[in-house]
Amino acid sequence: MTSSVDRRVTSLQYALDLFVEMAPVQKPIDEVKSDQDIGFHKNTIFARIIGLGMVARRFVDAAYFIVAQEPESRDSYEVSLSFFKWLMRYDSRNTKHFSAVIREVKASMLEVTNAPVEVVDGAGRIVEDSDSREEEDEFEDRVSSRQVATVSNEDGDWLELIGRVRVRNGYIRFRVPEELQRLIKDPENSYWTSLLVTSRFTLIYARGIYDHVLPTVDKGRTDWLPLQLVRNLPGKSWANNNEFKFFKRDYLEKAVAQINQLSDITISYETRAGTPKSRKQDQIRFKMERKESAQASKAAMLNSVALFQTLQREFGLTDRHFDRIASNRETWSDARIEQAIEYVRREIRRGNKITRVAGYLMKVIDAGGFVSEADKEVDRIQAQIAAKSSAEDVAKTSTQCAVAASVAAADAAAEKRRAEETRMATEFFAAADKKMRDELVRKFATTNTIGIRTIERQGLKPADVSEANIMDRPTIAASFCSFVAGEMRKAARTRSKNQSSLI
Known part of the structure; x- marks a missing residue:
């Protein structure tokens, strides 16, 4: 050379x-x-x-x-x-x-x-x-x-x-x-x-298919491809137009078998008729995955299966990334990689925009990035401040919830009292004699300001309301019952005072 x-x-x-x-x-x-x-x-x-x-x-x-x-x-x-x-x-x-x-x-x-x-x-x-x-x-x-x-x-x-x-x-x-x-x-x-893999192939279709699926191994499968593309991988030959069952038997199946036997991946395929209402199988899709031996060699290279799985699953490193790590193992130790992982995780927690996590991690490994002790202390202090603020927010929220619950309970009790008073007022008015009912209606329609407004909003005049029809309109009836309930409370207070004076 x-x-x-x-x-x-x-x-x-x-x-x-x-x-x-x-x-x-x-x-x-x-x-x-x-x-x-x-x-x-x-x-x-x-x-x-x-x-x-x-x-x-x-x-x-x-x-x-x-x-x-x-x-x-x-x-x-x-x-x-x-x-x-x-x-x-x-x-x-x-x-x-x-x-x-x-x-x-x-x-x-x-x-x-x-x-x-x-x-x-x-x-x-x-x-x-x-x-x-x-x-x-x-x-x-x-x-x-x-x-x-x-x-x-x-x-x-x-x-x-x-x-x-x-x-x-x-x-x-x-x-x-x-x-x-x-x-x-x-x-x-x-x-x-x-070259150690590609040099083993002896079938042109095995080599051609291997070359076509290799870029998408990490995805696990190819898109649906025209079968004609696979037929023509070696160029022009009689197999291009051979009946599919013979092409499958003599070329496709043998190629898949050789790929599975000699290469670093396992592969399978499925076909379909891409044209509606047609039975002609004219599309093909390959499914593939790395052999365990290929994965194991990468894990062994890292001296840690757990570290390999972290890089592969959490950060999405591909074969290209692992090959680069392997070529730099003299300086890229497991400790250096773990420090880079810690650094990238910290950046993600801090909300920094990272578009390609795998590529960013590789840059951090290459640069020897790590989280310093000062940075860790900052993280601890910020975590304490965040925890204290969170506790205060929880306490404040709890107080607000308690006040809201108390107000809601009071409102519910008041509403219950009003409903009970309305019921009692209705029953009282129904049981009273005509003279008492006429008197209550007269006072409501002439001396109670709310009563006059309620009657007028219904398009009526006070003179139009009597003991016989006051309960016919729900709005007037509700306001009238509240008035009657108030009169009943006044009467009760008067009776209580009179009893106190006698004692």
């Missing part, structure tokens, strides 16, 4: 060390057993690469792995050809075949677009609907001899997967377009691709 490759890069140096170790016994990369992985964070846009053969895919992976190790973009990359072939699991000495692989990769292109891939044809071109497919049949025939990745409508941005490639004196030098280099080195919108 030449000096153009930075030997200080840990992941690349580890791969080189393994290669040197395996070379004498001619052990390929897919047979490596190691606790440390060889791979890189692949931008999710590369999941759209369709139409490459198995060896061509491995060529691209090996090249992008080399590119991903450099923090800055370079004009070209050069490594030992034997090392490069080991990375792509290529042990053939057939130079014509290797040249054909390079031509296949160079003939492929990637469309850089934010739109999701809906349907692709046999050449990997996006097809918007069935009508447009018929219009492009003639063009498809012209390009069927070449494997083209995604080519969509007239508006787009197409990039070569690999630029100029030169093989000389046991070394391979290659170029990658600047735009693709930025995507390869993008750590945000990416997912982890392990």
